[in-house]
Amino acid sequence: MVIENNFLRYLLPRLAYLIMLVIVLSLLANVFAFFSHANYMQPEKKVKSIYSTSYHVPTTVWDQPQVANGRMLEQFDNAEITRAYQNAWYFLNESLRKKSTVGLEDFFADHLIEEIEKVITKDHDYIEDRVDLDHNIDLHLFSIDKQVAAFKDTNVRIKRKVVNKGSIVYEEEVYKNYEVVMTLADGKWKVLHLKEMENTIKAPDFKNEPRFVMDSIVTYVQSGESEYGKAAKVNCKTKPLKGYHKLMPGETLYRLSKKYNVSVKQMMKWNKIANLADIKACSHLRVVPQQKDRKKIVLVTPRVEREAKLKIRKVEKGESLFKIAKEYNLQPSVLKEANGIEDIIISEGQILEIPNLLEINRSKINKLKGINYYPQDTPWWDFWTAYDSKIIRKDLLTIKKLGMNTIRVFVPSDGVIPGLQFNTMLDKLESLLDECETLDLDVMVTLFDFPVSFDLSYYTKSERQLEGLLTRFKDHPALLAWDLKNEPDLDFKLHGKKKVIQWLSYLIEKARVYDPNHLLTIGWSNPESAINLSKELDFISYHYYREVSSLKLDMLKLREAVNNKPLVLQEFGIPSDRKWYKPLGYSKDDQSEYLSEFKKEMEANNLPYMLWTLYDFTDIPTEVFGHKRWATNKQKYFGLIDHDGKKKPSYYIFSPESAK
């Protein structure tokens, strides 16, 4: 067929070219996605604006007077008024956020709704996004006929963000006092009057502060212009000059930093070291600045406070080690170790030292050898819904045989997994912790797994989940630490870094209140992100899916950046996913070799670790990793045990049997 039309002759080749271009770009995109990070979650879908008071559950504490004006506030009325008052705040916040008075009529008297309308109907684009986090209610009057309640609400903690056309204009946190009158009308408690009063009470200090004391180290900074920055001389024969140190083989900058009380970063600057790998033995390194340019400062670093008092306990007649360990929620092995008891026999009158749970957990971190755990047939999405204690026990025994002492499990946010009741899941978590206790395994629990909202409106709901979990398990002997969120840095792109960090900060603050016994961490997806919130956390966890060769340097950099806080390599591994259609993938032997080198490097650098993961998986949930097979497929092959239950060569890297 001859194309005679000039226009078509011109158009068709170009159309064909465009189609080809789209196909090529699409392929490139998929290749890019395929090689992107292993654990990248599906971005959160934007939820259509809805009203749900169940998301708003701020901490509300009633100070019930012994003799109330009127009558005593009974439990039922208390609950009714509290819920109505919280809902009033919820709809007020929503009305400011959405510039709508929907829902206010059920919780505010008409004249107050008119007032609120005046606030929200201004002709501008500013939106006040806020949440009330804490209420401290002091009841003044509850009328005899239960129709009127008057109270003071003090130190109402409000977090607020003012947004204009998508940009934050400013943010602040304020504490306010209110006087409130509520009345029961048509069976509903409504706010009749609300007046802001002066807040003369100082905003409460964060309750996490007493957990920390300040460690100080003396260090030096460069004052003004100076001659610093000369490259180090290398000479093995001469003695170092005053203020210099000759680096001997095996010595590291880190060790020098400890010896001379200066930071690695400073030494690198003084000696013009761009890369730690470039330092040579016999380098004469400046370790103290010249006197004339020296400016001495004290670096203050927070660290977890040690309990001053040592608890001791006298053994009574007929008491066993197990009974006493149970009394203090300790594993018997911990009590044995702390008291240097060889067997389990203790005698009447013997004095036992009861170790502090927080200190125990701290000391455990340095000896941590663990694994991220999901059962083979029910990973991620299905772990809690298809929880089978027999399978779990079998797997835990396998982990124990591998010489591991810790597992990491993931607890999803409430409501993420359809049909999974939060409290039922907590029962299962308790069963898991109990099982681990019997096997002397520790558990690191990762919270808020799978995408969550970081909006202010989600804060109180998050806090209630945190409270439910932490208060329930804070005394469990098998619990090692709370990992507040898995790879939150991957949410930076979608939600904004500041928003995610603020949400995490709030959780840290609250977690300190609900569980003072356990360490807190966050599982960052890479060492660079792990600097975030490092001051607030007890130890730093990060994931590492890179080359072994860069592990040490990245670790040193991180250690330096986080003021030598304990580090935990919380995830690492490679998939043995070589197939005929994927010749560039790793074989099982490659995986074994990689993990072997990795293990050596970690042990050489005293880096506690948790491997990803025990099993190869058959089904990867699309809810977590999306529908692109090429992007999710490699998630199936990170395990030490393959789909058929056979141990891969990498299994023997960690198995103590292989060491023999």
Add this chain to the structure above:
Amino acid sequence: MKKYCFFLMSIGFLALTFGCNVSTIENVQCMSKGKAEIKYFKDKYKAGDKIKIKVETKDLDREDILIVWDGKFGEQYFEKKVYSEDFIFNFPDSISNYSGFASIKVVHCNKILNRKKTYITSLHPKGAIESYLGPKTLAIDQNMESMLCLIPTDKFGNALEITDTVLFNTKYNNMAMQSVSKGIENLVTYIKIENNQQVGKVLLGAKCDDTYIDEQEVAIVQGPMKKVKINVVEMHPFSDQRQLVHLNTDVIYDAKNNIVADGTSIIFVVYENDEVIAQYQTYTVSGIANVYIENPKSTAEWKVSISGAPQKASIRLNFEDNIESIPVRIEKNHLVIGPVIGSLDQYIPDGTEVNVVFNYSISETADIEHGFARLKIPVSLTEADELICEVEINGQKVKLIY
């Protein structure tokens, strides 16, 4: 053509790299070096006052700043372009209508440059005082109280200040009016009304400056009965169910000697051999309750008391046998019982059951009708040598040997 293709590819690649970025709310990229100070902002205003402030600025020329009013229900925003170092800003008139603490801020480039606080006091009360009264009825001697809660407001609907007072007037029955002045606390003020010794009502009034509440009242009603006595008004002391026992109570009083309210429920409970056999509910009129109880069908000894009476008030009633005699004879294979005569020399009631046992083995039953009952003698016994008939009516027995 090659250039064109390269251009398209470049665009596509750029779109792929940057086009998929999701926009997030982040801080505006703006650093404020300016300064601002709020002047002429008083510590206190009255509701409805015009509020104007002077803002002194530095290094903010031609910059857009934001003036924020932070009130109890949220913030109101006012944009302002700075044209001179000092300027006057007038807030809208309505901004000060609502009492309580408020603050203002001057914001520039994500930075709060200055912040000031003020307190807006409510005005004199105006309009009706919001009042909540309850319970509206109190019973004597029940430790009951009522409460009148008031929330006086000004013309903008603001609850008054802690410095304001309310004068309460109360007047019990036949007693002098009592006045008490009470301050406002937590936006409300209240008085309690206790139950008095006398039945009647308490009148309530309240005044705050020139505003008043509509007169309110609390009814004080009689408390529960304290002393009860049961009297027999009329009684036929025989077990004759056609008769009624008429009982009543003395006048019933509460603890403070008030006659209990008309319609107070009184329950008469009838016991026989310490078992409840009947209950009769009735109501008082002028403190007296009446009840009519059917006589028993057979001899009985009753105890009647009043349920819930604080002191066990009870009387005993005895009902004697109502049957004077039971004549029995045999007529043509039939046993004829009667005439059965009662205590007043009349036939006992129709339907009274008669039980007969023939020769200790065969039982028959019949009802009395017009004083007589008639039973056929069983065929098997008509030829017997001896016929023994035991007849029983309302527990009274006679024996016939024939």
